[in-house]
Amino acid sequence: MAGRNTYHHGDLRNALLRATRELVKERGARGFSVSEAARRAGVSISAPYRHFADRDAMLAATAQLAFTELETQFAALVLEEPLPECAARIAVAYVAFARQDPARFEVMFASGIDKASHPELLEQTRRVQERLEAALQPHVPREEVVGRAAELWAIAHGVASLALGGNLHHVVDSSRIDRVAASAAHAWARGVSTSGV
């Protein structure tokens, strides 16, 4: 597979996506280069351009796979408890997703690709939002669902981003980041439930 003997690779697109992910894991999104990915796939430097428009398109395609993985992890959640527990579970799952492969999360949100020029990514952020809306729908008034879903996403995303950016290092040791996420989401949800009082 990797060491091919035919002129045509046969599965170059996928090989490049794998190499991209590996590279981002090793060197961060900025350290990723089309050349190095090509080298690892065992093809010439210009070969990748047969499959991707440019460097950003390679990162975008990788991000797209990552978004699909996030969807899968969300789909596995069972959310039958009251709102606070439910929100906490979602936040913890999101943070776990980020921490279990920081490179993947980096590609999705911090690789500098412009979502506006990659509509498939826009579409997938919309799906994330919709998944959260579906989860909240049983617990909050119809007209609040959209906004509340965005708030919950922000809470989870904020914890994940700050943690991966190393901004919480002095504050909470990394084993307790899940607790921050859970605690924030839980408090938020209690506040949401209280709003009608």
Add this chain to the structure above:
Amino acid sequence: MAGRNTYHHGDLRNALLRATRELVKERGARGFSVSEAARRAGVSISAPYRHFADRDAMLAATAQLAFTELETQFAALVLEEPLPECAARIAVAYVAFARQDPARFEVMFASGIDKASHPELLEQTRRVQERLEAALQPHVPREEVVGRAAELWAIAHGVASLALGGNLHHVVDSSRIDRVAASAAHAWARGVSTSGV
């Protein structure tokens, strides 16, 4: 100043920092290049290396200035209301800071510089955290302050990051992002206050 006639520039370091910020504003953190900054300051490509170790050091120095600006904006906040309003004010201020100059925020949190190798940045993230702790200290039990401050930061940071990343475009039109921040922080704070019940 810009077009100098002496061999020595006289204020190159500052000129470069200004150019850096300009460039990031125009082209994003990834579009920034040492060469172009040098060109704009009217010096040779190698001149910047007399003042900064490398490209990252230029971004880090720019980020440091930005953190100081954030501190200043926080210092201007008057926080004498009950927790929910107080938290909402902080979150809104943070998001406003991010939105009023997205490039600045990008340099601080999404330019790919490794905070661990720039201790002055670590120090400044610690100051942000401390400022939040001070704001919460009157409202929450001593042993919770650190964790709660991190949670509030995460909420504000999450809204700012998602919004600037274009992830909320379909959801909330940009004029209402402040309301998302306020609403999230407010709910969270109500939940925090309720925790003793």
Add this chain to the structure above:
DNA sequence: ACGCCTATGTAAGAACCTCTCACTTTGAGG
């Protein structure tokens, strides 16, 4: 007033990078 030292600038170049273009190879369908 003079000269030296060190700060700060320059020029050139090595080693990477992205992306394009004209060319080659080869597998699959008519």
Add this chain to the structure above:
DNA sequence: CCTCAAAGTGAGAGGTTCTTACATAGGCGT
């Protein structure tokens, strides 16, 4: 079997970061 289009190649233009050796001049002590 023949051809054509998809997929891979090699060379090269133009960009980048960073280093090294050299040039300049401002400010210091004498």
